[in-house]
Amino acid sequence: MPPTQHHHRWMAEALRQARKGLYSTHPNPRVGCVVVADDVMIAAGWHEYTGGSHAEVNAIESAEIPRGADFYVTLEPCSHHGRTPPCVDALLAVQPARVIVAMQDPNPEVGGRGLDRLRAGGVEVICGVLETQARELNAGFVKRMQQGLPYVSVKMACSLDGRSALGNGISQWITGEPARRDVQFLRARASAILSSAQTVLADDPSLNLRLSRHDLGQAARPRHPVRVLLDSNLRLKGNERIFSSDGEIWIYTCSNNMNKKQKLTELGAQVFGAAANDAGRVALPAMLRDLASRGINEVHTECGQTLAGALIAERLADRIMLYMAPHLLGSGARGSFDLGEINAMAQRKTCRICDIRQVGEDLRLTLDLEQG
């Protein structure tokens, strides 16, 4: 087998290991590792949760590692003391011949140092094998480290004619049960679910996770993503269903009403003061930067056309997850993304279709936004 193909094969296995942590590693990245000797996989490991051992250490501890083995790791091994000792030390201790990594650590403060230390220890290092797939798996972590912003995935359920709610605001339910269950898996992988006071007042959703560890195929208890609500003028009363369901709630507001803040805080929510934009609403870039500073990698939205449109218009959204039902709601119903009026084709927003599949009776489109 040519060397590149050989490396791809084992890195694909390391990525498969990393994906086991899809729902559990937040705020850490998903990382996998396999150890290969004489073209046979002799050990594998993955990072399960923040504070737990890293993938390389789990692999090393799972088997007797002979000298001169090859390690395939989906992310550069760490070289600094965090909650656990540096993985580079554990690797050097077992004297590998080669360490093949998919991507360098995206944290500009530490990126490259682990690889340098391995090279200095006499280990051959190859970097960049299946890098695109590795970046995709940790798109949120990478964006937070490199840009100080979370990766934003805008979910929208719409009709065949692109409508997200009836004219009177009713949107439950546009799509069928299988599509709504599919959305639960998007929630499960997200660090945060972003919604608005408007949607909470209209739909009274819980916005929590209703999947079991069995559904997620993991041993650990499912983690409830934090629910982030934008409520510029503190219109939420506290008697909405969301306040009595499991999971943290963070509210961003421009209001200084201390009584209301106090009331929501007593209900268990954390209320953060936010800068206002020209329209007097929560300024989205600063709010997202604040989320990133609190360790939020991936944001999944559950909102209507106003907030979804604003995130896209302000170039803060990375992906659209569109669930399209084979129904027509007519021109009296609301659109899916309020982008204001576009008068020239050059100003339209363009997406790249990454995936199309049928979920139950509905279509699911995965679209990456082009930021040109």
Ligand SMILES: NC(=O)c1ccc[n+]([C@@H]2O[C@H](COP(=O)([O-])OP(=O)(O)OC[C@H]3O[C@@H](n4cnc5c(N)ncnc54)[C@H](OP(=O)(O)O)[C@@H]3O)[C@@H](O)[C@H]2O)c1
């Ligand atoms: N089809 C779907 O997938 C889906 C999903 C969820 C909801 N919905 C439907 O969508 C409807 C609500 O849609 P909507 O368009 O009225 O509301 P929305 O998009 O859910 O939320 C808009 C609200 O977000 C708040 N906000 C705060 N900062 C903002 C900013 N910088 N930019 C934009 N908004 C900001 C504003 O309220 P404040 O000024 O009060 O903060 C604004 O009114 C509901 O009827 C619900 O049924 C549909």
